[in-house]
Amino acid sequence: MSALEAALRTLGDDLLAAVRRGDWAVADAELETLAQEAAAAIVGGRSDDLAVFARITARCHTALSLQDDPGGDAMQRLGQLRMLAVIVAAARSHTPPRSTDVLSPTAGAVLSALKSGPRTCPAIVEATGLSAEQVGGILPELRAAGLVRSWPAGRLTVNALELGGIVQIPSPALATGCTHLSVT
Template sequence: MSVLEPALRSLTDALLEAVRRQDWAVADAELETLAQAAVAAVVANRTDDLAALARLVARCHTALSLAEELGGEAMHRLGQLRALALMIAAARGRTPPRPADALRAPGTPAAAILSALGSGPQTCPALVEATGLSAEEVGSALPELRAAGLVHSWPAGRLTVNALRTG
């Protein structure tokens, strides 16, 4: 979890509340602060903050999308959130994976997943059970392990099977 995540959660909660109240000046201020936090995280390559921002912006976007009868002003803020989510996704997509040694460091979620996969291929739910990690932690670590070439995955029905990459 990012150190900044509680502050970002408060910020997105305030944004949702401002939209609910139709207080557009406050909503715009919250959106601007959120965008500034995203740009700062991109420039400093703070991957944990980018991950937190991605989760919270998606949460906020989903909450607004599910709201009934959004007016034009609320739809405008929804579009701004969508643009911010795309910018964050693009920044996260260009971030190279951490070195394999860093992913194998004891005590990290990635290391726990690698250890669990040592006994053979497993699905994500099986990895959650085997490691004691949350589904979100497993889901966040697996793409990085794949990008680093340590794990490969393949579909098996509705699930994905993951295994250590050999050689």
């Protein structure tokens, strides 16, 4: 856990404690601090930090949602958390893709497996011979680079190449031996 995540988790715990005891001035101060820090991460383009903000706001929102008869004041803070979560989600969705230069060598094998069409993680493992851990580790990198999109399908997630353009594979020493993939 990063220092930021630990600090935000403490901030979230303080917010929830203030709501439980009905201390609305403290709850509002904690919410304001959370919103200001999220805004700073958005303006600073700190996409990794936005993922932390998304987790913390979801955690606090869920905890407040599960309270028995929370009352109007708690519902107001719940709405504010929901608004903050929407803003963070919008900022995360508009984060520019990461550079393909940072991709691991297993990326080429996964991208080649996806050339034939959408696949689940077990199907990618079977097609590439990589371990489930390797495939599970590279897929978030490929999504962040804007090369792969994913969607839920029951208990599994389906992955496919993002359409449009030519994908540059970062290293010619990849397992597939290819240096370019044409995505159509």
